[in-house]
Amino acid sequence: MTETTPSTPPTAPTAPDASGTLDEALERLHSSGPEREGWLSNHAPMAVEALVRNGRADAVHRWLDHYRTKLEDMPDRFAEVTPANWQEALGDPRRIADWAVYYERETADRPWREVLAEWWPRLLPGIAGGATHPAIRLGHSVRTLLTTEETGPRVRELAHALGYWAARHQPLPSLTPLAPARTAGDALDAVPRVPDQSGGIRARLAQVTAFPQWPGAAATGADEARDRLEELVAAATHRYAEYGHGSPVMLVHAATAPNAVLRTLPALPRELWAPSVGAAWAASAAVTAAYSPAGPAVLPAGYGASLTADEVFARAAAHGDDHTIKFTDTALDVGDAPALAAALRSVELNPPVL
Known part of the structure; x- marks a missing residue:
């Protein structure tokens, strides 16, 4: 049944730009x-x-x-x-x-x-x-x-x-459903890598043929849709810490794309929330398929654990790379220690520009 209740009201400004910058x-x-x-x-x-x-x-x-x-x-x-x-x-x-x-x-x-x-x-x-x-x-x-x-x-x-x-605007081709995965993290781990990773994203996306079935993509209610999107964004952000080395720039989009959908939900009628999850999952899975490396990196125990969110973002801002800044911004939305570690990893993997 379609939900017709008003969308969530906007939250109060958290960082008003009084300077007009x-x-x-x-x-x-x-x-x-x-x-x-x-x-x-x-x-x-x-x-x-x-x-x-x-x-x-x-x-x-x-x-x-x-x-x-x-x-x-x-x-x-x-x-x-x-x-x-x-x-x-x-x-x-x-x-x-x-x-x-x-x-x-x-x-x-x-x-x-x-x-x-x-x-x-x-x-x-x-x-x-x-x-x-x-x-x-x-x-x-x-x-x-x-x-x-x-x-x-x-x-x-x-x-x-x-x-x-x-x-x-570019729809993905029709995809074959693979075996279901219980969580968003499991589903991302099960995404098949495209066979030829030598070209750009358009050539790589053309090779995508199948994705695991993630139950969250079939959310039916607005609140469930929001929760499943939060799960997906967190899983993709966390995963970057170990897999970002496959393509430090491109793999940030596995997290920032679904987070863009999550950020947009409160501005939309609630009946549009559930259909948004499947598209967010497709975007995250497509980037994962196109750029994930064959295996994870091994990080030191407690990697990044001593840094606060403000300190991690300060490093990203000083680093200056646009993808690093945006990914760190998403990691701060997730807000937990694995997300901050992933943001720190993006600072290390991408070349600084400032």
């Missing part, structure tokens, strides 16, 4: 496209949101000054997206700018929650597109809008995230 950063970034060099993602909007969220607004503009060499202008318009032709435009990267303009117009005319609720079920099947970055960018944007003031740049960031997702 986030809006300044987003205004700097919105003339830039969501990609560079044809397909690499622009991580700046996500990283600066994580920095501000975790009390490092003072580091944002210095970080952006360093990152600006990776920014490219928004691509030229190709053909207008309209309510009549959106289906043919879905998944067409030539229309990145057209989609951004479409959602800017939509969010100017209607509340952003209404726009999000309309488009969430349309976009969710293509969560793997753009290596899951569009969905992750949306999760950062929604978190800000739920917990801080709804300013123009923050709503526009939501529009750009939705536009990026629509342009890179």
Whole structure:
């Protein structure tokens, strides 16, 4: 039976940006496209949101000054997206700018929650597109809008995230169900690795043929869906500590993609929560299949146990790598000692950029 109760109300701001730094950063970034060099993602909007969220607004503009060499202008318009032709435009990267303009117009005319609720079920099947970055960018944007003031740049960031997702929308192929696994961690451990791991993510995802059955993906109620997503995010975050060496950059998305879905749930009608879990599981499992190494690393006993959450995030911010910052931000959402150890591992595995 479909649930029709209102969605969970937004929580109170936990790290308000009284300095206005986030809006300044987003205004700097919105003339830039969501990609560079044809397909690499622009991580700046996500990283600066994580920095501000975790009390490092003072580091944002210095970080952006360093990152600006990776920014490219928004691509030229190709053909207008309209309510009549959106289906043919879905998944067409030539229309990145057209989609951004479409959602800017939509969010100017209607509340952003209404726009999000309309488009969430349309976009969710293509969560793997753009290596899951569009969905992750949306999760950062929604978190800000739920917990801080709804300013123009923050709503526009939501529009750009939705536009990026629509342009890179890419459903996974039909997959064969494998033997069921009891927990999210067991299911991730049972995901088969793709046979050829020499190419990029698009070539690797094309080889995915089967996933284990994880019962959590079949959640039926809204509260159960939230709980199962929390389980999945925690399992993927914990797993990075031992398996992140397989691809230190790409494997962070096994955790950050489902966490983006989890962050978005409170902004959605509750009847959309349960269908979101299966897509989050597919994204996490796909990244795991594409990049997991053959075996785990062995870490010293008590690895990272002496560090607090603030100390771990301070290391990530000083390190400067965008994926490391975002993964550590997700690890702090999980909040336990294994998650902090995984975040510390990402600091060690990824090369520093500051």
